[in-house]
Amino acid sequence: MQSPTPRPAVALSNLARAPHRLMFFIGASNLLLAMAWWALWLLSARWPMLAMPDTSVYAGWLHAFVMQYLVLPSFIFGFLLTVFPRWMGLPELPRRQYLPVGIGLIGGQLMLLLGAAGLPIGIPLGMVLSLLGWSIGLWRLGRLLVAERGRTWHARSCMAALLLGYAGLCAFIAFVAGADPSWALLGIKLGGFGLLLPIYITVAHRMFPFFAGNAVANYTPWRPLWWLAAFWVFIALHLLLELDQQTAWLWLADLPLLLLSCIALWRWWPRGVMPGLLRVLFIGLAWLPVSLALYVLQSLVELLGDQMILGRGPAHALFVGLFGSLLVAMVTRVTQGHSGRPLQMPPVAWFAFIAIQIVAVMRVVAEIMPDAGAWQALSAVAWLLAFSPWVARIGRIYLLPRQDGREG
Structure with a gap:
């Protein structure tokens, strides 16, 4: 009688097998830690039975910084760090080159949260570690760009967004070090439209038609570089208008962005039968025109002389709806494929994806509800409930070797 095959052991050493293992594990941990603190803060703000310590940085700004620059x-x-070498035909990075990036980002997040809990040195030290992790990451990616013989425009687009993000990171750190609060606002604004949106759009432009072409019969990929260049032009215009506090005129940038996003969604959306892992990519991407339409509406209402009726609703449609949905979709795809598992949506991923749609609607609607604080707090708790089972599953996968016995 054959002895049963031993189950693979969970080990921290498996995190160092590939950049995505380490960084996704850190990101998943940060995802819950950061939102747990923010949910407690919102609950204590609305129902003061739970006292949260005061922070040297306004909690809302700290929340924005952590989500945009660490999580x-x-x-x-x-x-x-995983795909740059593949896009450019270069060797994969050795672990000594990406481990410090992860250490800086997880260390920065932990120290910032300890600072938010009352540790005096936590926030300054967290900023230093965050800057260190970012600096090493940019250095490694930049060296790959220099080593490339050709020109991978998607890599350069991502690097441009990272450099804008680095500028925003430094601006926020300058505020923490004593600069004017306008530096904090500069950092927050660059984090959304300067860093995150361009990277999400660049990756979608390169990868989504490719994924669809591999999964749907008779699909014709569409990814012209003029579209990506045009998107960058109007992102830059949005940033210039917002930094100049011309929010009533943001529609001049956001309406073209809305049209570009609708064109892309129409051209990219497969007309045939889609597997679930592909379907969630395009459902998540549909939040882009939704959020941009809300931005346009907000701007036009302000231009006509009324107040900003939607508050932070458009921003959270973008952050929770688009970024949150595509986070689940993309990370699940990478995790399944790079762990030797079938390319399919497991039930826990479906739960997270569907739940985050509800959370996004809750957070957008919260801005127009009579008791906005209660809705904001409940949406933060719902975020934790949506992501926790999914994070537990993918976290365990990163601690295990690949199922197919291959490296990585």
Whole structure:
């Protein structure tokens, strides 16, 4: 009688097998830690039975900084440190080159959260570690760009967004070091439209038609570089108008962005039968025109002399709806494929994806509800409920070797 095959052991050493393993594990951990703190803060603000310590940085700004510069960039660096060598035909990075990036980002997040909990040195030290992780990550990716013989425009687009993000990171750190609060606002604004949106759009432009072409019969990929260049032009215009506080005129940038996003969604959306792992990519991408339409509406209402009726609703349609949905879709795809598992949506991923659609609607609607604080707090708790089972599953996968016995 044959002895049963031993189950693979969970080990921290498996995290160092590939950049995406380490960085996705860090990002998933940060995803829950950051939102747990923010949910507690919102709950205490609305129902003061729970007292949260005061922070040296306004909690809302700290929340924006952590999500834009630590949580989502952990996934971004993990993805780019993995795919840059493949896009450029270069050797994969050795672990000594990406481990410091992960250490800086997880260390920065932990220290910032300890600072938010009352540790005096936590926030300054967290900023230093965050800057260190970012600097090493940019250096490694930049060296790959220099080593490339040709020109991979998607890689250069991602690098341009990362450099804008680095400028925003430094601006926020300058505020923490004593500069005017306008530096914090500069950092927050660059994080959304300067860093995250261009990277998400660049990756979608390169990868989504490719994924669809491999999964749907008779699909014709469409990814002209003029479209990506045009998107960048109007992103830059949006940033210039917002930094100049001309929010009533943002529609001049956001309406063309809306039209470009509708064109892309129409051209990219497969007309045939789609597997679930592909369908969630395009459903998530549909939040892009939704969020841009809300931005346009907000701007036009302000231009006509009324107040900003939607508050932070358009931003959260973008951050929770688009970024959150595509995070689940893309990370699940990478995790399944790079762990030797079938390219399909497991039930826990479906739960997270469907739940995050509900969370996004809750957070957008919260801005127009009579008790906005309660809705904001409940949407943060719902975020935790949506992501926790999914994070537990993918976190365990990164601690295991590949199922097919291959490296990575």
